[in-house]
Amino acid sequence: MKRILTLTFACLLTLGLAAPASAEDLRGSTVSDTLFGMHVKGVQQGVWPSIEFGSLRLWDNDTTWAAIEKSPGVFDWTTLDTAVATAQKNGVTDILMVLSGTPAWASLSTCQPPACLPSPGAAGMPRDLALWDTWVTQVVTRYKGRITSYQPWNEANLQTFFEGTPAQMAELTARTYRIVKSIDPQAEVVAPSTGTRLGAAFKRFYPAFLRELGQRDWPIDVWAVHSYPASLGTPKDRTALAAGFIQTLRDAGAPEKPIWDTENNYGLKGPGPANPDVDIEGKRAEDWTAVSFLDSLQLGISRMYMYVWEPPNDLWGIQYYNGTRGARAMQTMQDWIVGTTFKGCRQDGINITCKFKGDGTQRWILYSTQGRTKFALPPRFDQVCQLNGKCKKIRKDRVRTISPVLVTR
Secondary structure (H helix, E strand, C coil), rough: CCCCCCCHHHHHHCCCCCCCCCCCCCCECCCCCCHHHEEEEEEECCCCCCCCCCCCECCCCCCHHHHHHHEEEECCCCCHHHHHHHHCCCCEEEEEEECCCCCCEECHHHCCCCCCCCCCCCCCEEHHHHHHHHHHHHHHHHCCCCCCCEEEECCCCCCCCCCHHHHHHHHHHHHHHHHHHHHCCCCEEEHHHHHHHCCHHEEEEEEHHHHHHHCCCCCEEEEEEECCCCCCHHHHHHHHHHHHHHHHHHCCCCCCCEEEEEECCCCCCCCCCCCCCCCHHHHHHHHHHHHHHHHHHHHEEEEEEEECCCCCCCCCCEEEEEHHHHHHHHEEEEEHHHCEEEEEEEEEECEEEEEEECEEEEEEEEEECCCCCCCCCCCCCEEEEECCCCCCECCEEEEECCCCCEEEE
């Protein structure tokens, strides 16, 4: 069976999009390790992955507002202290914290899990905005210079996570921005993330949120999207959702700022029987992981946080834990491109070539959108490496592959 891979450039052409005005052009930029983000289940208990990555997002780590301020004015920082210390001990200093998760005692909502997540009342607006201001002030004051970015809310367009209005979320965002900048001007405020795979929920909420945010003079430093495709979706579908998000920013007249995909994976089950659980294993897990980071660069998405490093969990299509093919591919991609200059990607029929330059060498990543195919190379390319880390000499200036491979000269 042929495995289908795709690149953003091809998808953008299909969608009729050129370079959307609200996306960065990352060509000519140095690839940072922060492109490779991760969620780590149990980091608040000292758990740490066996692979490298450059940025950590704190979500589903018992670090929500409800988990820390369990009663009015009483803060238990144990989980957040441990999470931050664990990351720093392991060399990751780029930490994004999600501030949401209203405590039941502070919430206008009486919702209960699983209707709302992650805890009772968590999806509700604070009954008094002063309570939100106090919470944000406490966090930013305590972790000034240690937590590098803050995100007011997770998937605010889904009522499972937020029951308020676009205007209310814009107000929470503006308040967060003012507080963060007054205490830690170097920290970044990342827009509330929005899920895109449920199109009706995205269209209902996000354009209205952008209008409200514009009326408040765009108080964010970074845009955020979750471009999870439907469970049967491929990297092509993920790319289309991300490109649609960028187009929405453009249509709203939003200012050009970095874009982060703050949570992603494939094969996510639900909602309903049309979206069954899908296991993405073996070579496909390697390929899709690698292609997703290449697509992000081409789209102008400067980082992507994979979800999630944890023991086997059938909810996620690609598993990330010690020894999995997805984890190995993520490590290999970092070995290949971190510290290099991204020169852009080109499509010739079904052949994709992404070019990087570093350490006096040219590094090209080659793969096919459909079936194993031949790539003809200029002279002096002497080595081809696979995502499993194995390399061999190039013969007769050509390479055959479907999966991403690295060639160097």
